[in-house]
Amino acid sequence: MWIFTLKLPQLLRLKKFQYRMLTQGEIEMCRTVFGSLIQYQKVKIVNQPYLPWQPNNMFMAPEGYIHIRDLHFKKDYSKENIIYRGIFIHEMTHILQYQKNINVLLQGALLQFAHYFSFGLYNPYKYIFTKGKRFSSYNIEQQGDIARDIYLKKIPNIILYD
Incomplete structure (x- = not known):
């Protein structure tokens, strides 16, 4: 049994556990979007998947x-390319939602179920920006x-005016 326990991280392709806090550059980048709405000092970035089957x-x-996953675990996302920063x-945004007591896990799961059960016809990320519509009126992925x-x-x- 103990051999299985030692081999489990290899079987799940898990690297040595690491985490870090946000860098000053990441906080400054976030402030341009979220201002002081997020408690930045509470955020950690972890090099482990949340779910064992989480895609790479x-x-x-x-x-x-x-x-x-370790492949995308960076030292400072504010210094990465535009895709990583986006x-x-x-x-x-999910950190903000969580800190506002929104059940991100449940809402995200429901949106993903809707996507898969509609055979991809429903895209939970797609949105139409409507002037005057409140940020909170969109789903969590939007x-x-x-x-x-x-x-x-x-x-x-x-976001700052919601």
Whole structure:
């Protein structure tokens, strides 16, 4: 039994557990979108998947931490390319939601079930930006993509005025 326990991390392709707090650059990047709405000092980035079957390229932040497989675990996302920065901002939206007592895990699961049970016809990430519509009126994945688009300066910041 103990041999199985020692081999389990290899079987699940888990690397040595690491985590870190946000860098100053990441906090400054987030402040351009979220201002002081997030308690940045509570956020951790972990190099382990949240779920054992979490795909290699999927980031998850259902419970206040960002979970990333080791391949994408970076020292400072504010210094990475625009794709990484956009994904990081999207995941920080889930941190904000969690800190506002939204059950990100449950809502995310329901949205993913809707996506798969509709055979991909329903895309929980797709949104239509409507002037005057409150940020909180969009689902949690749409909010993540809206935050990313705010960061990319594609749309005005509606988060700070929600």
